[in-house]
Amino acid sequence: MAINIPNDVDRRRFLAATGALGVAGLAGCTGDDDSGSDGESGDGDAEGSIGQIGSGRAGRDAPGGTSMSEMPDLSGELTVYSGRGEFLVGELIEYIEGLYDDFDLTVRYAGSTDHVNAIVNEGDGSPADVFYSVNAGSLGALADEGRTQSLSSDVTDMVRSEFRTDQWIGTSGRARTVPYNTEAFSADDIPDDIMAYPEEFAGTLGWAPSYGSCQAFVTAMRLIEGEDATLEWLESVVESGITSYPDEFAACQGVADGEVDAAFTNHYYIQRVLDGSAEASIDTAFTSGDAGAVFNVAGAAVVDTASDATLAENFVRHLLSAEAQDYFARSTFEYPLIPDVEPVGDLPTIDELDVPDIDLTQLSDLEPTIDLMREAGVDV
Numbered sequence: 001m002a003i004n005i006p007n008d009v010d011r012r013r014f015l016a017a018t019g020a021l022g023v024a025g026l027a028g029c030t031g032d033d034d035s036g037s038d039g040e041s042g043d044g045d046a047e048g049s050i051g052q053i054g055s056g057r058a059g060r061d062a063p064g065g066t067s068m069s070e071m072p073d074l075s076g077e078l079t080v081y082s083g084r085g086e087f088l089v090g091e092l093i094e095y096i097e098g099l100y101d102d103f104d105l106t107v108r109y110a111g112s113t114d115h116v117n118a119i120v121n122e123g124d125g126s127p128a129d130v131f132y133s134v135n136a137g138s139l140g141a142l143a144d145e146g147r148t149q150s151l152s153s154d155v156t157d158m159v160r161s162e163f164r165t166d167q168w169i170g171t172s173g174r175a176r177t178v179p180y181n182t183e184a185f186s187a188d189d190i191p192d193d194i195m196a197y198p199e200e201f202a203g204t205l206g207w208a209p210s211y212g213s214c215q216a217f218v219t220a221m222r223l224i225e226g227e228d229a230t231l232e233w234l235e236s237v238v239e240s241g242i243t244s245y246p247d248e249f250a251a252c253q254g255v256a257d258g259e260v261d262a263a264f265t266n267h268y269y270i271q272r273v274l275d276g277s278a279e280a281s282i283d284t285a286f287t288s289g290d291a292g293a294v295f296n297v298a299g300a301a302v303v304d305t306a307s308d309a310t311l312a313e314n315f316v317r318h319l320l321s322a323e324a325q326d327y328f329a330r331s332t333f334e335y336p337l338i339p340d341v342e343p344v345g346d347l348p349t350i351d352e353l354d355v356p357d358i359d360l361t362q363l364s365d366l367e368p369t370i371d372l373m374r375e376a377g378v379d380v
Contacts, residue, residue, distance in 0.1 A: 064340025065322035068096070072314045074103040080315070081119065082132040083112025084298060089132075092327050096318050112138035119303060120145050129306040130315055134298050135216070137364020139168040148301040155313055158320045159337045160350070163297050170297030171319040172328040173335035175353060176217055178285040178292060179255045179270045180262040190262070190285040194221070194292030195229075197262070198236030205242040206251045206263035209378050213248060213266050216363040218373060221291035223358055227372060234376035244379065249273070256282040264292065268333035271345045284347065288354040295355045296363060297337065
């Protein structure tokens with residue numbers, strides 16, 4: 001995949017057809033650490049898939065929102081510590097850098113938790129200006145260490161209040177979902193209560209319990225339902241004979257192939273399966289107001305050591321531009337977080353989702369969750 005930037009590019013011209021930010025090879029994230037370790041990519045034709053992934057759309061209008069051409073120029077040197085994998089966001093970041101002749105961008109790619117530890121250990125000498133994280137938990141952890149600085153309301157007001165604080169802001173989102181096999185069930189057959197699945201789908205469920213996103217899902221259940229109810233649920237799914245997969249893309253493929261009837265995954269893995277085969281026997285269901293409906297975000301923060309905080313904040317603002325938000329929708333199949341850009345696929349909008357009211361930063365507290373999973377007999 002490549003972003004073709006003509007030599008005479010006019011950075012004041014809207015990126016007509018953001019579809020040039022193609023989908024091939026960028027078709028998903030790896031749990032809550034999207035380093036690309038699952039090694040999979042959608043194998044659909046990029047030209048034919050854009051605007052049609054999952055939903056069969058005949059076309060997709062240019063995105064709304066604020067274009068990069070309307071945002072402040074980027075000038076100077078900036079170092080970004082990215083917990084998002086280069087295979088997912090590298091092309092977008094390179095595109096932003098290429099818009100500005102006087103902008104010199106250095107990006108260090110590693111796990112989000114590794115970057116938090118590095119910034120803390122580097123102290124006042126950290127070269128990091130921006131921390132770009134795959135999840136809200138790592139952003140909250142860095143903020144709790146006092147290593148971020150406040151964002152202006154010009155930036156934070158671009159995103160709904162539940163997906164940002166004054167110290168960090170979400171840039172794209174992922175919804176927990178229940179992929180189900182459409183040959184075995186219709187939408188009306190699927191429960192909207194996550195706690196009902198062990199009984200109603202005994203022996204026909206799939207998941208990826210060693211995956212970060214799955215563990216964050218169980219963490220949400222622990223926070224919402226309590227440890228006793230979560231342990232009982234975990235024991236029930238184990239006793240029911242749930243099938244384990246190495247990752248959530250594989251779990252979705254297992255649903256489409258009829259190996260299991262339903263699974264617990266992030267929404268974009270379903271879109272990846274449909275990108276490879278538009279007629280695959282899989283669809284997306286959502287639960288209501290419980291752990292099965294958690295919506296987590298990737299996001300960014302300005303580090304307290306930023307040599308030019310204004311430049312750092314303006315870079316973060318570019319991640320919320322119309323072009324960047326449409327890139328996330330088309331290329332990573334994530335939910336855009338600005339209201340004027342729609343997700344790709346036959347999906348409800350964020351406003352239509354019944355998302356539980358929890359502190360997203362707490363989803364990084366995985367140790368007690370893993371202990372609970374092991375107590376229930378889950379192999380993690």
